[in-house]
Amino acid sequence: MAASALFGQGIFEDLQRKIDEDTAVKDAIREIVQTLEKQNRATQAVLSKAHSTPSAELPNVLTAARESINKEIASIQTLSKTASQYPYYKYSYSWTREMQGAVFGILLCGYLGGMDTAPGQLLTLEDVGRILDVPTNLKDRDAFHLTIEEYLQSLISLLDELARLARNSVTLGDYKRPMEIARFIKDVHAGFQILNLKNDSLRKRSDGVKYKVKEVEDVVYDLSLRGLLPKE
Amino acid sequence: MGIKRPHEAMEDQNSQAPQSPFMSMFESFRAELDEHHDRRERIIKASRDITAASKKIIFTLQRLRTINQPLPQHINKSNAQYYTIIKTAYASISKDVQNLNAYRYARQVSGGNQEYIEAASFEHYLTTASLLTYEEACAKVRALDSEGPGVDLGYEDYVLGIYDMTGELMRFAITAMATSGALPAPSSSENENDMEVDSAAQKRNILTDLRALRSALESLNTNGTGPFGKEADKKADVMRQSVEKVERALYGLTVRGAERPKGWMPDLSESRAVEVEG
Numbered sequence: 001m002a003a004s005a006l007f008g009q010g011i012f013e014d015l016q017r018k019i020d021e022d023t024a025v026k027d028a029i030r031e032i033v034q035t036l037e038k039q040n041r042a043t044q045a046v047l048s049k050a051h052s053t054p055s056a057e058l059p060n061v062l063t064a065a066r067e068s069i070n071k072e073i074a075s076i077q078t079l080s081k082t083a084s085q086y087p088y089y090k091y092s093y094s095w096t097r098e099m100q101g102a103v104f105g106i107l108l109c110g111y112l113g114g115m116d117t118a119p120g121q122l123l124t125l126e127d128v129g130r131i132l133d134v135p136t137n138l139k140d141r142d143a144f145h146l147t148i149e150e151y152l153q154s155l156i157s158l159l160d161e162l163a164r165l166a167r168n169s170v171t172l173g174d175y176k177r178p179m180e181i182a183r184f185i186k187d188v189h190a191g192f193q194i195l196n197l198k199n200d201s202l203r204k205r206s207d208g209v210k211y212k213v214k215e216v217e218d219v220v221y222d223l224s225l226r227g228l229l230p231k232e
Numbered sequence: 233m234g235i236k237r238p239h240e241a242m243e244d245q246n247s248q249a250p251q252s253p254f255m256s257m258f259e260s261f262r263a264e265l266d267e268h269h270d271r272r273e274r275i276i277k278a279s280r281d282i283t284a285a286s287k288k289i290i291f292t293l294q295r296l297r298t299i300n301q302p303l304p305q306h307i308n309k310s311n312a313q314y315y316t317i318i319k320t321a322y323a324s325i326s327k328d329v330q331n332l333n334a335y336r337y338a339r340q341v342s343g344g345n346q347e348y349i350e351a352a353s354f355e356h357y358l359t360t361a362s363l364l365t366y367e368e369a370c371a372k373v374r375a376l377d378s379e380g381p382g383v384d385l386g387y388e389d390y391v392l393g394i395y396d397m398t399g400e401l402m403r404f405a406i407t408a409m410a411t412s413g414a415l416p417a418p419s420s421s422e423n424e425n426d427m428e429v430d431s432a433a434q435k436r437n438i439l440t441d442l443r444a445l446r447s448a449l450e451s452l453n454t455n456g457t458g459p460f461g462k463e464a465d466k467k468a469d470v471m472r473q474s475v476e477k478v479e480r481a482l483y484g485l486t487v488r489g490a491e492r493p494k495g496w497m498p499d500l501s502e503s504r505a506v507e508v509e510g
Contacts, residue, residue: 006441007363012448015366018387023455089335124257137264142332148261191258198269 025086026094032082033095036075040101043068047108051168055177062114069109072102073132080134080144088142096150103128103146103154108161111184120180122188125151149202152192156205159185163212166219175228182216189213271328275340278321282344285314285321286351290400293354297408299438300361300418318348319376326380334384339459342389348373349385349393354400361418361436363445366390388460391452395467398445402474405438409481415439439482442475 046065053061079095106115106128113119115131129136129146138145162181169177189209197203223229252258289311296307321344329337352372353364364372369390374382408416417437450468454461 005362005436006444007365007448011363011365012452015387015391016452019452019454026458087335088332089338122254138332140332142334148264152261187252187254190252191254191261194255194258195262196266196269198272 026091028082029079029091029094032075032079033098036072036079036095036098036102039068039072039075040098040105043072043105043109044101047105047112050108050112051165052172054172055174058112059114062109062112065105065109066114069102069105069115072105076102076132076134084143088138088144092147096147099146100150100153100157102132103151104157104161106131107154107158111158111162120184122155122184152195152202153205155188156202156209159188159209159212163215166216170219170223175223176230178216178219178223179229182213182220185209185213185216271333272337272340275325275328275337278325279341279344281321282318283347285317286344286347289314289351290354293351293358294400294403294407296358296404297412297416298419299358299416301359303355303359322373322376322383323380326377326383329383330381338386341383342386342392345373345383345385345389346393346396349390350396350400353394353397354404357397357401357441358404361441363394369393391449391454392460392463392467394445395449395464395471398442398449398471399474401438401442401445402478405442405478406481408438409485413485415478415482415485439475439478442478446471446475 043065046061046068049061050058076099083091083095107123109115110117110121110123110127111119113121115123117123123131125136125146125148128151132146135143135145136151137148162185166178166181169175169181189212192206192209195206197206220229292307292311292314296303325341329341349364349369352369356362356364356368366385366387370385373385377383405416408414415437417435449471452464454464
């Protein structure tokens, strides 16, 4: 080995130590996120029954969903405690997807009336923060929280799901719900329109919202054409 | 899908629709997102400025032919303007990357950081014949915003910048060999006299330094996953090629000697050899 004064022995050992510390944190977080991922799937499986359940039997589905969501909340609490020890944005990429999934479940359950909500209600960012017991849109300190972007991503997932639910409601003989969904999606769409989104995934997905508006309007149109819309 | 906004008419309709109950929530989102995007744009622009200025510094440094010598006046003078640009750029964003936002824009600021570390470590090597350490690099970046809170340098950007620096060492070595016919080595008073001694293998030169760097960087276990690991793997490939280019050039010098006549064409069967001029 060439005698070298190019660098001291310790330089690369120190770097390796930093890399290893990082890896240990990532592994610890990944374990929690994987649990959350499984719970997310379970919640989604329960909630998807809403597409085939008549309104009268929906409360059973929502009770089961609520139980599943409570498990997710517990995981997010654990995640929050672990993640808050480190700079938020250093590792946030590893959980943001599952956070979005969990929030989507809460928004859908909330819309269906299962989160101590009235049916048709949109849980706000702050509402979701209270349910999860985590701060939202933090600015003044560095800790785990729910971001606006994550909330908006989940909201778009909710709209996608509701467009599907509008059609399936008709199949179940519920002609009122498509109208409610149409109004809801239009209202949310109007909100998205005032955002100045840049070329990111949020922009791409929110561009698709207008097609969801149209899909649901088509359902309402089909119903009205056949005189099936309930009189208000 | 290639659908290009066929629904503008529909959007117009919506603007006349009764006020959505969610408007105030979205208005607050808009304010927050606008702030975030503005900050992001600022950082991207600063990062580009830092990258461009650092490249120019490297360009100037490549005109040097010595290692372990203070920079000549004209080099310092021509690089001063670029250091000013870099300082201004770092100062313009240091407040944007504090506390909660420290890592939020890591991806945007990374390009500039890496290029600056490449320039700073290359200059450090040329003037001191030693590797800029991570601590020294952090202090240098911190000093660029002496009035403000400073920008934190992650070890990732440092390591990636050092990888890039090996490419500059290669370019420096090849140019020096082509012009002087010898592999550049750190000049110092004690071994200046025995430059021609045959125990060259034991002496430091730019190739032994490159090899030492290569083996140290290769033994870093970056755990291949995540953006840093992937980028490091890519740069490691380029680094290996750089070392090999210098080795081939040295082979050419050793086999054919330095006094190869000008205009002499290599034997065509030697297609693998890289010419010093290449």
